[in-house]
Amino acid sequence: MVTPNQLAEVAAAIGEPARAAMLVALMDGRALTAGELAEVAAVTPQTASGHLAKMVAAHLIVGEKQGRHRYHRLAGADVAVLIESMMRIGGGGPALRKPLRVGPRDAALRAARTCYDHLAGQLGVRISDALVAMGAVEIEGDNGLVTRRGLELMAEVGIALPVHPRPRAPRPLCRPCLDWSERRPHIAGQLGAALCAHAFERAWVRRIGGSRALEVTPHGKTALREAFGIRTDG
Structure with missing residues (x-):
């Protein structure tokens, strides 16, 4: 008490x-x-x-x-x-002196980029939010869990993940990674790497000028909407 x-x-x-x-x-x-x-x-x-x-x-x-x-x-x-x-x-809240802008100024980097071997930026966070909303992933603090529904969903998409991940595996199956620009978690770990690799292999995304910035292709916009219910037009 x-x-x-x-x-x-x-x-x-x-x-x-x-x-x-x-x-x-x-x-x-x-x-x-x-x-x-x-x-x-x-x-x-x-x-x-x-x-x-x-x-x-x-x-x-x-x-x-x-x-x-x-x-x-x-x-x-x-x-x-x-x-x-x-x-x-109180009838409102303390007003911020000015809008706080965080992360890179480059709009392309803010929209979508790679973070080591997984997807980041608005795209990465939207995928993370969608997976949580679908019950495919659970995130609590620094921990992430892929549910049975998540394994089924990844199989439907064409991504193979270990059904019984080893407890002492060198890399966690799923972990949240705090996004530099969005300041909310995107998905890292084996799941994040698999999603990123799949997005490149299926031409959902492509690099912009050899940088970390990514562009979602027209095919990718359709595929992301069908797989995770997310829109990448704005």
Whole structure:
């Protein structure tokens, strides 16, 4: 049972304009760096770090390191519900000083690209969202699971995956990878690599000028819509 003191600590962690602005910025499901959240809250990076530490201690946000950067996101759906309720009671929410743009400026890289050997950008995240919505994949934190429905779906698409993956396999069957531009997960692991390889083999995508940026072909648009129910026109 939550004590009055614990409730007051959570309220105090939220009840500061800069921290409230940071929490609102994280409401869209993206994960942001301390520098980006400092910009949102109009505070220095040092001040932002102090605010973030307080919110981590209050279990409002969690941090995750990927590559050279550390990202922050809401600790869970219950936190989002809490913030949304407070925004409704308050008649709105703290306005961001300006729209926060993350990731590459290049529109082609933002739309679709490779991330090592799997699909990333808007395309990769849309596929991930579709697989979760279809019950083919389950994602929780840093863990990913391919369900029986997922194995069946991949077989229908023409992608062979191990029915009983080895627990100590050198690479997980499925894991979420935080997308650089979307700041939401796309699919990595064996499943992500298989999806990417299949997309190239079936000419769903092609490289743009030898870069990491990808273009979805007309055939790919149809195939992606039929396989996963996603549209790639915008």
